Amino acid sequence: MKTVKLIQAHQENLSKCRLCPKMIPPVIVGQPVKSDILLIGQAPGDKEGDLGRPFAWTAGKTMFKWFDSIGVSEQDFRANVYMSAVCRCFPGKNPKGGDRVPDKTEIETCSQWLNAELELIQPKLVIPVGKLAISQYMPVNKLVDVIGKKMKLDINGIAVEMLPLPHPSGASTWHRMSPGKELLEQALNLLAKHKSWKKLIK
Numbered sequence: 574m575k576t577v578k579l580i581q582a583h584q585e586n587l588s589k590c591r592l593c594p595k596m597i598p599p600v601i602v603g604q605p606v607k608s609d610i611l612l613i614g615q616a617p618g619d620k621e622g623d624l625g626r627p628f629a630w631t632a633g634k635t636m637f638k639w640f641d642s643i644g645v646s647e648q649d650f651r652a653n654v655y656m657s658a659v660c661r662c663f664p665g666k667n668p669k670g671g672d673r674v675p676d677k678t679e680i681e682t683c684s685q686w687l688n689a690e691l692e693l694i695q696p697k698l699v700i701p702v703g704k705l706a707i708s709q710y711m712p713v714n715k716l717v718d719v720i721g722k723k724m725k726l727d728i729n730g731i732a733v734e735m736l737p738l739p740h741p742s743g744a745s746t747w748h749r750m751s752p753g754k755e756l757l758e759q760a761l762n763l764l765a766k767h768k769s770w771k772k773l774i775k
């Protein structure tokens with residue numbers, strides 16, 4: 574079976590997943606594209622369920638502005654990059670503010686879907702967005718230690734380059750203030766120069 578058909582079949586199964594009792598469906602998936610690039614977010618927010626796509630609200634607007642600044646529109650990004658996440662359902666609100674961070678069990682449970690996608694897509698470049706996504710692949714003490722760097726990693730036997738980005742959430746000021754602002758610029762410069770990214774530019 575062709576890879577895109579396999580990805581579609583994977584997403585059909587994923588969409589039916591209800592393994593985490595505290596998670597709020599629907600399961601949010603991106604477009605079923607075979608891509609050199611895999612983006613990994615944290616988890617959808619409360620608006621993504623109605624809108625039916627990842628990064629559909631304010632954090633997405635910020636993130637797509639970053640990508641637009643290096644030559645790729647939101648539409649082209651969605652059509653050509655596989656958009657994944659650590660967890661695919663809305664975790665609910667945190668009573669203290671913001672969205673609840675998925676717990677260890679939920680992350681572990683949902684990792685089967687992400688691992689299946691890595692296997693299917695065989696990406697060359699992985700872009701984890703935010704500390705939770707980055708920390709699935711390397712220890713992250715502080716974001717300043719990892720943003721603005723490109724690493725070579727072996728994930729489940731797949732050799733990839735990883736270029737972490739900060740979370741574009743409106744609740745975070747990290748990417749708007751020094752040194753985060755400059756490190757984000759550095760990361761976007763590295764991304765703009767990457768051969769997998771250049772292939773997205775028409």
Ligand code: SF4
Pocket residue numbers: 587590591592593596600660661662679682683
């Ligand atoms: S978060 Fe992931 S594992 Fe949990 S119910 Fe949603 S899709 Fe399934």
